[in-house]
Amino acid sequence: MWRMMDLSEESRWLNGPAFLRRPAASWPGSAPSDEANADDEEEMPSELVLIGASETFIPIQRFSSYRRLLRTAAWVLRFTRRCRGQRDELENYGLTAAECEDAENLLIRKAQHEAFPDEMRSAENRLEVARRTDIFGLAPYLDGNGVLRAYGRIDAALCIPYSAKRPVILSHRHSLTEMVVRDAHVRIKHQNVDATIAEIRTKFWITKLRRVLQGVISGCSQCRLQRARPMPPIMGSLPEDRLEANVWPFKRTGLDYFGPLLVTVARHHEKRWVALFTCLTTRAIHLELAHDLSTDSCIIVIRNFVCRRGPVYRLRSDNGRNFVGADREAKKFAEVFEPERIQIELSSKGIDWIFNCPANPSEGGFWERMVKEVAPSEHFLEMSADQEAPLTPNDLLKGAACPLDTPGLDGGLVKEGATRKQWRIARMLRERFWKKWILEYMPTLTRREMWCRKEEPIRRGDIVFVCDPAVPWRDWWRGIVEKAFAGVDGEIRRARVRIMDGDRTRWIMRPASKLAVLD
Template identity: 60%
Template sequence: MRTMSIPRLELQAAVLGTRLMDTVKREHSVAISDIVLWTDSKTVLRWIGSTHRRYKQFVGNRVAEILESTKVAQWRWVPTADNAADDATRSQCHVDLSQKSRWLGGPAFLRQPAGSWPQPEAGFKRVPDDNDEEEMPSEFSLVAANDFCISLQRFSSYSRLLRTTAWVRPRRTCWSDRHSGSDIRGLAPYIDGPGVLRAYGRVDAALCLPYSARRPIILSHKHSLTEMIVHHFHAKMKHQNVDATIAEIRTRFWITKLRRVLRKTISACNVCKLHRARAAPPIMGPLPKDRLEANGWPFKNTGLDYFGPLLVKVSRHTEKRWVALFTCLTTRAIHLELAHDLSTDSCIIAIRNFVCRRGPVHRLRSDNGKNFIGADREARRFGDVFESERIQRELSGRGIEWVFNCPVNPSEGGGWERMVQCVKKVLRYTLKEIAPRDHVLVSFLIEAENIVNGYHEVPP
């Protein structure tokens, strides 16, 4: 079992005494003019009267609770021989517990004038080199060599702190960091004339560089001034990456564990948070029944889309051609038809050729929004390009149901948009920005159709 040290137990007794005092004050009806608390532990008195407050969690929390209800001047030291509280822990044969004993009546010196009480100074006396295991070790310290000091906690911006310091113009400012470890030992640190801790560098002989770049100021990564400087350079570099900001900072300062400080600054920067924010993707809607039908033939349910224009060479000039892409909504197989123009007759011919070569079609889907022909100068609707009534009569005569997708839901056409992208990628490597003739373009479309559909020759 982990045992508690005697000084910690005595500190816990002081906490119990403080709580008992609060209870008596709260429940007592008589106004109390003054309160004195006694302890025979010089260590507890030293902890209570300390000014640095660099104690570990156990001692720090209990000292803080004591000082919330009492003042340092209320605590007095009592010699162990006069401490009546110790009678409860001694052997009963050596302790007087009668009605007239000090256990019930208190120590005898309490009946004397306050001037004859044990002096509190003896409890606060401390050897300068005495080490306290309850104190937190400090790696850095900030030392001011003059009487003038500007509170860094009052500033949130390095630029404002710099302007304020320039206006006040102290007689002599001395900033120095004293490091107890070995983080800056390899930097060959030294203190210059004004008392600033600087580092020698390998570019010390480069007189073309400013003095601050050759011998940067060493700063601790734990100080609030360092955080302001890093935030200033992060904003000055327009929120660039870590390496670019570090290179700019080291032209003037050498900050220990700079990457850690910079990552902390970036994670807390509101501008960077907005840049890193990503919109949550919307939940995709359910697929239509046409794409989930298990029993059926290829191209029973088909999607239609146009892409282009593609340039072809006719005589000595070039003309535009479009490609009508038919895709099976179930198997994703495609069929490509070359359309000479964006006319209704050309569209009807492409549909008739497709039906004659691929078999009957039960349902034909197409876009109805502005994204039907997106590669043209202006995206247009299906009804703005073709005569819908004529095409409807042609499809009805062949027993084909024609369905338009919702204009405000372009994701419903993702089935054929993906196929258009695959065909364009194949044509990009075959056409190579060359305007072929019509029959050559038809050959390229057949080859692209074969590649996308996955029809390959089986080797003998």
């Protein structure tokens, strides 16, 4: 512990050592040791410290905006002038253009002295700069304000200002340069690289400008929002419904709507929609006319389709509201989904209705492609299921519809064994069809037309844009991924996102191809 110094009249600090009052001959040969003080004093270790004084009157590193730095420097210069007794009447108001220009010249000179010390020294002595420097080809010189400028070859141009003919030289290594580039990038509303370079070179010539600008753009939050694009995962494998052979048509079916079509009803026009059923295996198409997009109309359409084409094992559709409502109502109408011919196989189960992820038309691309083929047709003929001819044994044996007054089987068969021969021919055609389907058609499904590489998957907690092509990107929802769902191949295919819709929180399901992760 340090003790308080003794400053009384008898202290050694005020009177000095006692031997100094005696003759010099009686002085001791060595310096006296104060044992009492020696016990209390502690030996302090010595350290060598190098202290350097910075000549920068404003720490540039503390600023992120070039305009704010410029105005701060102008206020500091005004304060120094007032301290020297130099005061102008205009200083009673805000900063003047001359004050801002003086502050900018001061900041530029400081940056040039730090980045080009040898070049500035050569320019001050009116000497040529060294050839190894980056600015040798610019023929640098000092103007009247002591700023290093480029002596270019376009002095005769009358369409550009003097600052573009003799631009100020800045180094890409200095922190002031980054602020100048960022200010120009924001001032021209985050345009592309070439537009920003053109704006900067109206006043400055920056070494390796493109590299500096790319770094500024990559760190710009506004540009990251504009560049945010969804990164869809690799295109998934086809479902089993598309690849199962030797099945009856429309066993696995896709359903979609298109329209509206204008029809004439009692001398006035009404809108009608067309329900397109497509076999996921054979690509066969069946069309039904829907009165509207209501749930009841959807159920009637499905009922007519089942009556005409037979049982459906699985039905796929988009996540439309009318389809969702029809699926709820279908639980009350089991006969629509459980015909007698499949009741033994399906027992008490209904049709397996699978809905695609919302806002994911690519998942239903199979029937979307069929809609594009059928929709341009101009003429549609409606046929009522109630007025169709009944199914007779001749339809099964001869493969063609017969009139109701067709005589019995004995009278219809002219030659013995003709029916058996037709059955063998039909079986041969069926086997030939499926053989060609397996050997010729199925290999064409191997190649991916898009989304051919794996991307970084979406993870829980990612901040994402919910992309919607129908609205501008500025109006896209921002949300947080609550849960990511993987497909059968292990790739993340969809995610549940929490968003703010006005004052309330919502959870929506979206495909990974419609979510843009914000870095």
